[in-house]
Amino acid sequence: MPDVDEEGRVKRYSTSSKWSKKQLTYYVEHGADLSRSTQDRVFAKALKFWADVSGLSFSKASSASNADLKISFGKRTHRGRSEGTCGDAFDGPSGVLAHAYYPSDGRAHFDEDEYFTDGTSRGTNLLWVAVHEFGHSLGIRHSNVRDAIMYPYYTGYVANMALTQDDIDAIQSLYGSNGNGGGCKLLSCIAILKRSMYDDFRFTNSPITILNPHWMIACDEGNDMF
Numbered sequence: 001m002p003d004v005d006e007e008g009r010v011k012r013y014s015t016s017s018k019w020s021k022k023q024l025t026y027y028v029e030h031g032a033d034l035s036r037s038t039q040d041r042v043f044a045k046a047l048k049f050w051a052d053v054s055g056l057s058f059s060k061a062s063s064a065s066n067a068d069l070k071i072s073f074g075k076r077t078h079r080g081r082s083e084g085t086c087g088d089a090f091d092g093p094s095g096v097l098a099h100a101y102y103p104s105d106g107r108a109h110f111d112e113d114e115y116f117t118d119g120t121s122r123g124t125n126l127l128w129v130a131v132h133e134f135g136h137s138l139g140i141r142h143s144n145v146r147d148a149i150m151y152p153y154y155t156g157y158v159a160n161m162a163l164t165q166d167d168i169d170a171i172q173s174l175y176g177s178n179g180n181g182g183g184c185k186l187l188s189c190i191a192i193l194k195r196s197m198y199d200d201f202r203f204t205n206s207p208i209t210i211l212n213p214h215w216m217i218a219c220d221e222g223n224d225m226f
């Protein structure tokens, strides 16, 4: 994966659509690997990573059907209980770990054929995967900054994971840092993503739906976008 484009500029995060509100709700249909209370804690912590650096807040919904973010687990052909069949079947153990859809879809699906764990290097760290997928749920595409949570490869368990500045820049470009607006300046940050670059952005562990693979909207601070 190249770190610079053909003109030598470093590419960083990029974003998709965004939620039109900052107070979002979520609902968890639990998976089988961890206790419900552990999953609740992990998902709340994952959302807090994003909330802490943005104007967003998250609260639990009473049902999946009235939640903005709909979190569920399933194998192969799958769907949340209040959803139609997901168009992207999972692939069994390993490979794809989870996937999530851009705003304002809200579905975040985790592959029940993985072994999700908490606080150990065994299995697949649910917190890391959740933070990454919720980034997509909030409108962030993959970054090619290798340390970023939104880098498209699971990097294994880290004891004290944290968002990188690149992840923080991405969420703040959409929602601001403390309720101060945010939002990308679309006219100044639309870039054509060439097919070859899209291929570079493909990944093995966490597909998202690319609505049009030839285009990507890149939001940057206005002076060094690609």
Ligand SMILES: [Ca+2]
Residues within 6 Å of the ligand: 090, 091, 092, 093, 094, 095, 096, 097, 111, 113, 114
């Ligand atoms: Ca899988």
Ligand SMILES: [Zn+2]
Residues within 6 Å of the ligand: 078, 086, 087, 088, 099, 109
């Ligand atoms: Zn799915």
Ligand SMILES: [Zn+2]
Residues within 6 Å of the ligand: 132, 133, 136, 142, 152, 206, 207, 208
């Ligand atoms: Zn991803």
